[in-house]
Amino acid sequence: MSRPVYLVDGARTPFLKARGQPGPFTPVDLAVQAGRPLLMRQPFEATAFDLVILGCVNVIQDEMNPARVAALRLGMGEEQVAFTVQINCGSGMQSIDTAMRYIRDGSHEMILAGGTEALSHAPLVYSREATEWFGDMARAKGPLDRARAFADVRPDFFSPVIGLERGLTDPITSLNMGQTAEVLAHRFGIDRVTADTYAKESHDRLHAAQQEGRLKGEVLPVFDREGEAHELDDGVRPDSSVEKLGQLKPAFEKPYGKVTPGNSSQITDGASWVILASETAVEAHGLEPIARIVDSQWAALDPAIMGLGPVLASTPLAQRHGLDCGDIDLWEINEAFAAQVLACLAAWQDDSFCQDVLGYDAAFGRIDRGRLNVDGGAISLGHPVGTSGNRIVLHLANAMKARGVTRGIATECIGGGQAGAMLLEAA
Numbered sequence: 001m002s003r004p005v006y007l008v009d010g011a012r013t014p015f016l017k018a019r020g021q022p023g024p025f026t027p028v029d030l031a032v033q034a035g036r037p038l039l040m041r042q043p044f045e046a047t048a049f050d051l052v053i054l055g056c057v058n059v060i061q062d063e064m065n066p067a068r069v070a071a072l073r074l075g076m077g078e079e080q081v082a083f084t085v086q087i088n089c090g091s092g093m094q095s096i097d098t099a100m101r102y103i104r105d106g107s108h109e110m111i112l113a114g115g116t117e118a119l120s121h122a123p124l125v126y127s128r129e130a131t132e133w134f135g136d137m138a139r140a141k142g143p144l145d146r147a148r149a150f151a152d153v154r155p156d157f158f159s160p161v162i163g164l165e166r167g168l169t170d171p172i173t174s175l176n177m178g179q180t181a182e183v184l185a186h187r188f189g190i191d192r193v194t195a196d197t198y199a200k201e202s203h204d205r206l207h208a209a210q211q212e213g214r215l216k217g218e219v220l221p222v223f224d225r226e227g228e229a230h231e232l233d234d235g236v237r238p239d240s241s242v243e244k245l246g247q248l249k250p251a252f253e254k255p256y257g258k259v260t261p262g263n264s265s266q267i268t269d270g271a272s273w274v275i276l277a278s279e280t281a282v283e284a285h286g287l288e289p290i291a292r293i294v295d296s297q298w299a300a301l302d303p304a305i306m307g308l309g310p311v312l313a314s315t316p317l318a319q320r321h322g323l324d325c326g327d328i329d330l331w332e333i334n335e336a337f338a339a340q341v342l343a344c345l346a347a348w349q350d351d352s353f354c355q356d357v358l359g360y361d362a363a364f365g366r367i368d369r370g371r372l373n374v375d376g377g378a379i380s381l382g383h384p385v386g387t388s389g390n391r392i393v394l395h396l397a398n399a400m401k402a403r404g405v406t407r408g409i410a411t412e413c414i415g416g417g418q419a420g421a422m423l424l425e426a427a
């Protein structure tokens with residue numbers, strides 16, 4: 001059986017910049033804050049879902065299986081089955097992909113699929129020596145044992161590493177994510193002004209979308225324990241300029257690198273949900289679909305050039321549906337780094353890349369900037385890694401509907417050398 005799958009609604013929190021301290025919300029807090037108003041505006045009960053799937057990369061110990069904890073806190077009923085998925089930056093898209101397949105095969109009618117991440121809550125990680133020492137202390141049987149353990153201790157055991165720094169470093173190549181973007185900048189000749197100009201556009205587009213109300217209904221305010229409301233993505237900097245961006249120092253390859261804090265995705269906290277439904281559920285509840293999720297594709301490649309992943313995932317997806325570059329009205333390519341997105345655009349225009357890597361006769365084509373990330377992206381609004389894949393699908397659906405266009409692709413690179421892509425059509 002292969003049934004149509006509809007995206008009928010969705011919402012997210014504002015993305016809140018991680019400012020060196022744990023932010024006001026845990027991953028589940030964020031998922032609940034986005035989910036509660038979303039569920040309240042539906043014409044059905046919160047218990048009507050067959051399944052909850054939530055992507056999350058950095059699960060915290062107090063919230064193991066955040067999908068289930070969120071479902072219970074959202075009042076979705078004790079009988080609500082809920083599981084968490086993790087494929088690094090693809091987690092929020094993986095939840096949609098799994099949900100789409102369950103509905104398509106006829107086994108489920110309506111699924112809540114999301115992504116959540118609180119990067120500001122990244123744990124501090126101690127060295128192996130320190131962990132062993134803590135174990136020795138815990139096992140010590142008396143004062144003599146404890147004194148022996150103390151004699152072994154060295155102060156450098158206790159220099160903690162911020163878990164996020166490890167998480168953003170590829171375990172096979174030992175390159176951090178920014179360095180993989182430097183590899184692509186070098187390979188495709190992306191210069192600093194081009195990367196900074198792209199970054200400036202990202203901020204300008206998000207600012208315009210906020211001012212003109214294009215995120216209304218998609219971004220819902222969240223309230224912290226002090227009752228303070230957070231209403232907008234707070235990393236947006238419309239005051240910036242290409243000149244100011246040009247003064248920032250490289251973040252990952254000093255002194256000549258092209259990747260800076262200004263043209264990288266920001267480290268943020270945030271959650272996003274979409275509701276996927278079968279035709280039966282749409283009719284039963286009188287829902288109005290925003291878009292149809294047509295198909296998806298995953299791909300894998302050398303982790304050192306993981307940023308090219310969108311090319312390897314979305315081109316075969318388009319090809320499978322007989323679509324050329326010009327047939328895609330809107331693109332959401334997650335902005336891990338400006339140089340990384342620009343490298344993808346360059347690869348799609350490169351005859352030999354498309355012949356050698358994709359097996360095409362010639363270049364796939366030029367993706368016009370007017371069709372790409374039309375309301376900003378992770379450079380301006382941030383990249384809570386387990387959430388972004390969900391956000392780009394939700395925003396693509398809303399942007400397609402707002403502009404009255406037929407077809408779009410949301411795609412993202414994934415740390416570790418993978419990528420995901422999703423094809424949407426007007427409902």
Ligand SMILES: CC(=O)SCCNC(=O)CCNC(=O)[C@H](O)C(C)(C)COP(=O)(O)OP(=O)(O)OC[C@H]1O[C@@H](n2cnc3c(N)ncnc32)[C@H](O)[C@@H]1OP(=O)(O)O
Nearest residue numbers: 089168177237240251261262264265266267336413414415
């Ligand atoms: C598969 C994937 O998706 S891979 C991607 C995964 N995600 C990542 O790898 C995260 C990438 N990003 C990062 O690691 C971080 O954002 C970094 C390291 C690049 C920068 O981190 P920070 O130094 O904390 O950034 P911060 O926001 O404080 O900016 C640093 C400076 O640049 C300035 N700056 C940043 N953006 C701008 C801008 N648009 N205009 C002007 N100045 C700016 C800030 O004001 C700050 O200046 P200050 O030091 O005088 O206060």
